[in-house]
Structures are given as structure tokens and as C-alpha cells.
Amino acid sequence: MKFDWRNNRDFWAGVFFILTGAAAMIISRDYPMGSALRMGPGYFPTVLGGIVVVFGIYVLIKGVINNEKVVGNWSLRALFILPAATWIFGVMMETVGFIPALFVLMYTSSIAGKEFKFLEVTIMAVVMVAVCTGVFIYGLGLPYPLFKGH
Amino acid sequence: MELFNNLILGFSVALSFQNLWFCFIGVLLGTLIGVLPGIGPLATIAMLLPITFNVAPVSALIMLAGIYYGAQYGGSTTAILVNLPGETSAVVTCIDGYQMARQGRAGPALAIAAIGSFVAGTVCTLFIALFGPPLAEMALKFGAPEYFSLMLMGLVTAAVLAHGDMIKALAMVALGLLLGVVGTDVNSGMSRFAFGISELTDGIGFVVLAVGVFAVGEIVSNLGETEERQVFTKGKITGLFPTWPDLKASIGPILRGTGIGAFLGVLPGTGPAIASFSSYMLEKKVSKTPERFGNGAIEGVAGPESANNADAQCKFIPTLTLGIPASAVMALMLGALTIQGIAPGPQVMTQKPDLFWGLIASMWVGNLMLVILNLPLIGLWVSLLKVPYRFLFPAIMGFSCIGIYSVNNSAFDVYLTAIFAVIGFFWMRLEMPAAPLLLGFVLGPLMEENLRRALLISRGDPSVFVTRPISAGFIITTVLIILIMVVPAVRKKREAITD
Numbered sequence: 236m237k238f239d240w241r242n243n244r245d246f247w248a249g250v251f252f253i254l255t256g257a258a259a260m261i262i263s264r265d266y267p268m269g270s271a272l273r274m275g276p277g278y279f280p281t282v283l284g285g286i287v288v289v290f291g292i293y294v295l296i297k298g299v300i301n302n303e304k305v306v307g308n309w310s311l312r313a314l315f316i317l318p319a320a321t322w323i324f325g326v327m328m329e330t331v332g333f334i335p336a337l338f339v340l341m342y343t344s345s346i347a348g349k350e351f352k353f354l355e356v357t358i359m360a361v362v363m364v365a366v367c368t369g370v371f372i373y374g375l376g377l378p379y380p381l382f383k384g385h
Numbered sequence: 386m387e388l389f390n391n392l393i394l395g396f397s398v399a400l401s402f403q404n405l406w407f408c409f410i411g412v413l414l415g416t417l418i419g420v421l422p423g424i425g426p427l428a429t430i431a432m433l434l435p436i437t438f439n440v441a442p443v444s445a446l447i448m449l450a451g452i453y454y455g456a457q458y459g460g461s462t463t464a465i466l467v468n469l470p471g472e473t474s475a476v477v478t479c480i481d482g483y484q485m486a487r488q489g490r491a492g493p494a495l496a497i498a499a500i501g502s503f504v505a506g507t508v509c510t511l512f513i514a515l516f517g518p519p520l521a522e523m524a525l526k527f528g529a530p531e532y533f534s535l536m537l538m539g540l541v542t543a544a545v546l547a548h549g550d551m552i553k554a555l556a557m558v559a560l561g562l563l564l565g566v567v568g569t570d571v572n573s574g575m576s577r578f579a580f581g582i583s584e585l586t587d588g589i590g591f592v593v594l595a596v597g598v599f600a601v602g603e604i605v606s607n608l609g610e611t612e613e614r615q616v617f618t619k620g621k622i623t624g625l626f627p628t629w630p631d632l633k634a635s636i637g638p639i640l641r642g643t644g645i646g647a648f649l650g651v652l653p654g655t656g657p658a659i660a661s662f663s664s665y666m667l668e669k670k671v672s673k674t675p676e677r678f679g680n681g682a683i684e685g686v687a688g689p690e691s692a693n694n695a696d697a698q699c700k701f702i703p704t705l706t707l708g709i710p711a712s713a714v715m716a717l718m719l720g721a722l723t724i725q726g727i728a729p730g731p732q733v734m735t736q737k738p739d740l741f742w743g744l745i746a747s748m749w750v751g752n753l754m755l756v757i758l759n760l761p762l763i764g765l766w767v768s769l770l771k772v773p774y775r776f777l778f779p780a781i782m783g784f785s786c787i788g789i790y791s792v793n794n795s796a797f798d799v800y801l802t803a804i805f806a807v808i809g810f811f812w813m814r815l816e817m818p819a820a821p822l823l824l825g826f827v828l829g830p831l832m833e834e835n836l837r838r839a840l841l842i843s844r845g846d847p848s849v850f851v852t853r854p855i856s857a858g859f860i861i862t863t864v865l866i867i868l869i870m871v872v873p874a875v876r877k878k879r880e881a882i883t884d
Contacts, residue, residue, distance in 0.1 A: 245550075248815040252556050259563050259578075266570075266577060272845030276570040276577055279833045283563045290556035297552075305814055310609035314810060317605050317782070318803035324786045325799030337783055344782040347608055348775045359776060363783050375439055377791055 244303045249295025256287030316347040332383035333372065337364050388514055391742050395514075398743030399750050404447050407440070408751050411448035415455020416759065420463050420766045424781055425473075426456040427823075428600035430717045431592045432784045434724070435791035442725040443740050447747040449721055453714055454697045454748065457657060458502060458755050461690055462766055465494045474657035474693040477665045481678060481685030493627035494686050495763065497635050499756045500627075501691035505643040506752035509698040512647055513745050517734065521706040524731035529838035530849050534859035536709060536828045536835070539653030541863045543821045545870055546659050554821045557812075561822035564589060565829020572837065584797040591720055593789060593798050594826060595713065597805025598812070598819045600785045604778045605810045627683070635687035638668050642691030649692075650699025653711035653824075660696035661689035698748055705741060706731055709828070713820055716827040 240246050259280050269275025320343035327336035341360035345351055371377045398404060418429045430449050437445035460475035465482035478498065485494040527535075540562075544554035567578040568588030579585040627635070642664040649660045668688040669678045678685050701718075703711040708730035710716035719729045727737065734741045759766075789802050812819050843849035851857045 244815055245553075248553060248817050251811075251815070251817070252560070255560060255563070262578060266575060267573070270845060271840055271847065274572075274837045274840065276573045276575045279836070280563060280566045280577065283559050283566070286559045287556055287563065290552055290559065293552050294550070294556065297550075307606070307814060308609040309814075310605065313605045313608035314807065317601055317608075318806045320782065321601060321786060321803040321806065322800055325790070325796035325803075328790055328799070329796045337787070340783055340786060341779050344779045345775070347605075348778065349608070350775055356779075359779065363780060367783060367787060371435070371787055371791070375436060377435065377787075378794075 239302065242304050243298050244305045245294050245298025245301065247298070247305075249291045249293075249298055252287050252291025252294060254291075256284045256289075256291055259284035259287070310347075313347040317344060320344045320347070328379070330383065332381055333379045334364055334368065334381045337367055387518075391518075391738070392514055392746065394738060395742030395744075395746030396750075398443060398739050399447070399746035403441075404444055404743065404747060405750070407444040407448040408451050408747050409754060411451020412455035412458075412751050412754050412758065415452035415457075416459035416462070416755070416762075416766070417455075417769070418452070419456035419459020419461075420769055421772075421777065424603070424777075425599060426453050427595055427714050427717070428603070428781075428785070429456070430714060431595040432600065432781075432788040434592060434717070434721060435788055437721055438724065438791075442722065442727060442737075443743045445721055445725065446718060446740065446744050447751075449718055450701075450744060450748060451751045453718075454506075454694060454751065455755060457693055457697050458499075458759065459766065461498050461693075462495065462759065462763065463770060465498065465686070466491060466763070466767060467770060474661050474697075476658065477661045477689040478686055480665070481680075481682050484679065484681035485683065485686065488681050490681065493631050493683065495760065496627050497631065497683055497687045498690040499759060501635065501639045501642065501687045502694040503752050503756050504639050505646060505691040505695040506698060506749060508643050509647055509650070509695050510745055510749040512699065513702055514742075517702060517706055517741070517745075520702065521731040521734045524707045527707070527731075527855070528853070529835040529842065530853050530856040531859070532707075532709075533832060533835040533839055534850055534856040534863070535653075535707070536832050538859045538863045538866075539703075539709065539711065540821070540825055540828060541866055542652055543824050545866055549816050549818060551870060553816070554818050557817055557819070557822040558825040561825025561827075562829040562832065564594070564822070565826045566833065571830075571834065582797075584795065588830075589801065589826075590792060590798055591716060591823075591827060592792050593801050594805055595717065595823060596785045596789055597802040598809030598823075600781060601802060601806035602809030602813060604781060605806060606813050607774070608778070631683050634683055637671075638664070638684040638688035639691045641667060641671075642688035643695045646692035646695025646697075647699045650696040650711075651702050653703050653709060657693035657696040660692040664688040664692035694752075701744070701748075704729075705733060705744075708733070709831070710824070713823040713827070716823070719827075 263277045263280040263284060266277030266280070267275035268277045268281065320340055323343055324336050324340045327339060338360050341363055342356055345356045368381065372379065372381065399408070414429070414433070415426065418424050418426065430452055433452070437448065457474055461478045461482065464475040464478040465486050468479050468483040482494045482498070485491065540558045544558050545551055567585060569576045569586050576586045645664045645667065646660040649663065665685060665688060668684045669675050672678065672682070672684060700711045700715050703709050704715040704718060708719070710719050722729050727733065785802070786799060789798050790796065792798060809819060839849055840847065851860055
């Protein structure tokens with residue numbers, strides 16, 4: 236079996252660990268280390284970063300040897316759209332208020348699915364807004380304006 | 386005598402009208418999400434945390450606990466009826482439960498699952514009532530070294546028992562500890578890994594991480610799957626009650642399962658899936674007719690179902706007596722306590738006896754509700770399974786986003802959730818287990834604090850962890866666990882179980 240890094244599961248897991256661990260160690264150099272007796276704020280993260288790097292190297296080597304593939308299908312569409320939909324919800328809560336934010340979220344997240352039927356999604360959005368406004372705003376008294384701006 | 390007084394106090398709290406109501410809502414919601422695949426108790430509790438802000442602490446915890454064990458229960462209902470484990474802990478129940486259903490014995494399978502869970506719940510309620518107070522008393526004597534060693538043991542156990550590669554799980558634990566460092570250092574007041582973002586100086590919210598990875602990230606992963614869920618619900622469920630031979634065959638498995646679940650439950654780091662699996666293995670081993678397993682053996686339902694319920698319940702022991710979250714879900718419970726202004730720790734039991742005993746008693750009441758509620762409602766749960774995922778996931782998105790925003794009234798938390806959803810998806814695909822990471826994340830600040838304090842007391846001498854007897858006990862156990870796992874035979878077995 237030939238080593239193939241592109242789709243190699245443990246290779247990428249190892250890379251992830253090594254990079255984050257190393258980043259933590261480098262950033263921690265700005266914080267005083269102190270000594271074992273009086274640990275500074277840099278001590279704990281530096282040690283942890285080192286541990287993560289060491290484990291990462293092990294995982295990476297294991298990936299190179301075992302060559303296990305990443306399994307499962309990818310929905311690139313969902314991977315982009317759902318986090319974006321989440322983000323937009325945050326922005327809209329700050330700018331236009333609870334009802335429009337939630338209403339739009341129902342559409343934006345539905346796009347990520349395999350089927351998108353406009354009428355169906357609209358009905359669902361209306362129901363969700365009604366239920367959530369009732370439960371969260373009136374029922375639980377969360378202090379968010381239903382509409383904002385103007 | 387004190388035990389009686391405590392239990393009476395507990396039941397007087399749990400049986401108040403308001404608390405019965407919250408308990409009911411909790412187990413109902415829990416069963417619901419247990420039935421629906423793709424959303425677990427962790428994400429649900431995280432989403433529903435805001436609901437509990439305005440209720441009394443006891444009621445809030447009673448409801449959250451109800452969601453937790455209700456989910457365990459709902460997961461097994463679908464495992465038996467349609468061979469779909471609603472929760473990971475119900476995977477084992479599928480094996481024999483579904484076979485029983487196919488032989489027309491769904492009724493007895495469901496009933497024995499209910500009875501087993503109820504017996505386990507009852508035993509564990511007594512168990513907590515008996516051993517909780519002495520444990521809390523002991524915990525009051527714990528110093529920094531003991532706390533550090535105990536947490537170390539918990540984290541190592543969590544990694545060892547996690548799904549898949551052990552080294553990856555250990556790396557995830559360390560990564561979680563590292564994420565826990567983000568924010569202001571309590572000792573020096575210095576802000577670490579905040580990159581000048583003022584919101585990050587308070588640290589990353591636990592709910593943000595949990596919802597990002599386990600709710601949104603999970604949906605991203607699910608939408609990639611092409612296969613449709615198939616629901617087989619042919620035939621009516623007749624003859625709900627198990628026969629006398631069924632009951633007789635189940636007594637042993639139920640009691641043994643309860644024992645295993647209670648034992649594993651007290652250990653921080655293990656999950657109910659491990660308990661149900663161990664119980665299944667044990668029953669197969671002690672059975673005179675092991676070949677019946679896999680073909681509808683009632684012992685294969687009774688044992689694991691009792692074990693996972695016992696485990697779920699006993700997780701409250703370390704959580705409430707030591708203030709150390711024994712699992713990611715328990716960390717949320719402690720989070721709910723903190724939001725209510727109660728500092729978790731051994732003092733909760735003495736300072737807030739109504740809270741502690743009320744919660745314990747409510748778990749028994751909740752288990753009883755589940756037995757009474759569930760059997761007539763099975764038809765409803767099955768029809769819920771037919772709701773298409775395209776209606777389900779936007780609703781989950783909606784509740785998640787509102788939940789996240791409401792914790793701190795902060796849009797920044799929502800943005801951070803989006804980022805963790807992406808990272809969480811890659812973790813899932815690269816088979817880097819997120820549950821140990823979450824546990825590390827929660828324990829991170831506590832561990833650093835206790836490590837620093839311990840070394841300060843000992844004047845920088847690390848031998849303090851092995852010279853104090855209790856701490857040494859935890860360290861020795863940790864080393865033993867690691868050593869055992871290095872033995873090739875055990876390692877192979879572990880891989881066979883956790884894969």
C-alpha cells in the first residue's frame with residue numbers, strides 16, 4: 236500500500252494536534268513561566284501544548300503506517316451553509332431583532348438540506364417563530380426586542 | 386434514622402406540585418429526544434439551559450436530570466422497535482431487543498427494559514442516599530493534591546474508555562484542557578489566548594462548545610449521509626406483559642447490570658454506553674445458553690438496560706459530592722447550578738439539603754413516571770420517528786441559536802458556535818473523539834488551579850501527589866489503567882468493544 240496523505244485520516248488528525256499544540260506553546264512564551272513552586276500563567280499551557288504535540292506526532296506516524304482513509308460522505312454545502320446561517324442569526328439578533336433573525340434562520344438552514352420546498356419552509360418558519368416567541372419571549376421573559384432598528 | 390429523614394425531606398421536595406410538573410416535562414422531553422436520532426441529551430440540555438434561568442434551582446436540576454435519564458430510556462424504545470439506537474447507550478439493546486420484536490415479543494422486551502431501568506433507578510437512589518453523605522464528608526478533607534489526582538484519573542479513564550484510538554482520545558483531553566485555559570488567569574489576572582477580543586477574556590462558554598460540536602456540527606455531518614432512515618413498524622404490539630419465565634430469567638441480569646452500572650457510574654469519565662456493553666458481555670459469559678444471545682435473549686435486554694440507567698443515575702455521586710463533573714452532561718448540570726448562584730462542591734449537601742435530596746428523590750419519581758408514561762405512548766414515539774429530517778434539523782438549529790444567544794445575551798457566542806461547528810465536523814470525520822475533549826475543557830481551570838496550589842503547599846515538590854495516601858491511591862489507579870491498556874491482549878479486547 237502506498238502512502239497517500241490527501242485522504243489519510245490519522246495523518247491529518249496528527250497535523251491538527253501538532254499545529255494547535257505548537258501554536259499554544261509559541262503563544263505561551265508571552266506569558267511568564269514562573270517555576271514549579273510558583274507557576275506563572277505560561278506554565279500550564281506550555282506543558283499541555285507539548286503533550287498535544289507529542290501525541291500528535293504519534294498519531295501522524297500511525298497515519299503514515301496504517302494509511303486509514305477518512306470515511307463517510309461530505310456535504311460541502313452543509314459545511315458552508317449551516318455555520319454561515321448560525322453567524323447570520325447572530326448578526327440579525329443585534330441589528331433587526333428576534334423575529335426576523337429566527338425567520339431568516341429557518342430559510343438559511345433549510346437550504347443546507349437536500350430538499351428545499353419554499354412553501355413547506357415558510358409554514359415551518361411561521362410555526363417556529365410563533366412557538367419560540369410564545370415560549371422564550373412571553374413565557375420565559377427573555378428580554379429581546381421582537382423587532383429592532385427603525 | 387438520618388437516612389430516613391433525608392429521604393423524607395427529598396420526597397417532600399420532589400412531590401411538590403411544581404417539581405412534579407418539571408420532572409414530568411423533563412422526562413417527556415428526554416424521551417422525545419431519546420427517540421429522535423441525531424440529537425443527544427448533551428445538545429438538548431445545552432439548548433434548554435435558558436429555560437431554567439427563571440426557575441428555582443431544585444426545579445431546574447430536576448428537569449435537566451429528567452431529560453438525561455429520559456433520553457436513555459427513549460433510546461432503548463426505538464432500539465427495540467425499529468433497530469435504531471436513539472442514543473449510543475442503546476446500541477447493545479438493538480442486538481437482542483430488535484430480535485425479540487421480530488419474534489412478536491416487543492411487548493415483553495419493552496416491559497423488561499422499563500422494569501430493569503426502574504429497579505436500577507430504585508437501587509441507585511438508595512445507593513446515593515447511603516453513600517453520598519459519607520463521600521461528601523470525605524471530600525471535605527480533600528486538599529489540592531487529592532483533587533488534582535482525582536481529576537487526572539477521571540480524564541485518563543475517559544480517554545481509555547472513549548470510542549476508537551486511545552492516544553487520540555488522550556490528545557483530545559489535553560486539547561480540551563488547553564481550551565479551558567483561554568480567558569483570564571485567576572492567579573495573575575493575565576488574559577491568555579484572548580487575542581485582544583474582550584469576550585474571550587471570560588473564557589469560552591461550555592454551552593458554545595457543546596452546541597457547536599454536538600448540535601450544529603452533528604447536523605452538518607448528518608446531512609452528508611445519503612442513506613434514508615427506514616422505519617419498520619409492521620405488526621401491532623401485543624401481550625405487553627412478560628411471562629413468569631421471562632421475569633425469572635431477568636432478575637439476575639437486572640441485578641448484575643445495576644451493579645456494573647453503579648460501579649462504572651461512580652467513576653468519572655465513563656459513559657452509559659460502556660456500562661451497557663459490559664453488562665451484555667457479562668450476561669453472555671455467565672449464561673448457560675450463550676448461543677441464544679443475538680437471537681432474542683431477554684437477558685440481553687434486561688442487563689444492559691439496567692446498567693445504563695444505573696450508570697446515568699450514579700454519575701450524580703461524584704458530581705454532587707465532589708463537585709467534579711463525571712461526564713460532559715454532568716458538567717452542564719454543574720453549569721446550571723453555577724448560573725443559579727450555587728457553587729458546586731461537597732458543601733452543597735449540607736448547605737442545600739433540599740436541593741440534594743429533592744433531586745435524588747425526583748429521580749426515583751421520574752423513573753416511575755417513565756414506566757407509567759412510556760408503555761401507553763409507544764405508538765406516539767414510533768410515529769415521531771417518521772418525521773423527516775428536513776423538518777427536524779432547522780428546528781434544532783433554531784433552538785440551538787436561541788439557546789446560545791441567551792446564555793450571555795451575546796452575538797459573539799453565536800459566532801464562536803459557528804466556528805466550533807466547522808471544527809467539530811472535522812473532528813468527527815477524522816475520528817477525534819469530542820466527548821473526552823469536553824470533559825478536559827470543563828476540568829481544565831479546576832485542574833490548573835489545584836495543581837498550582839498543591840505545588841505551592843509542597844514548595845514545588847511534585848512528590849506531594851504520591852506521599853498523601855488518598856492522592857497516591859488515585860495516581861496508582863491511573864497508572865494501573867494505563868498499564869493494563871498497554872497489555873496487547875487487553876488492548877485488542879478494548880478495540881473490539883469500543884469500535
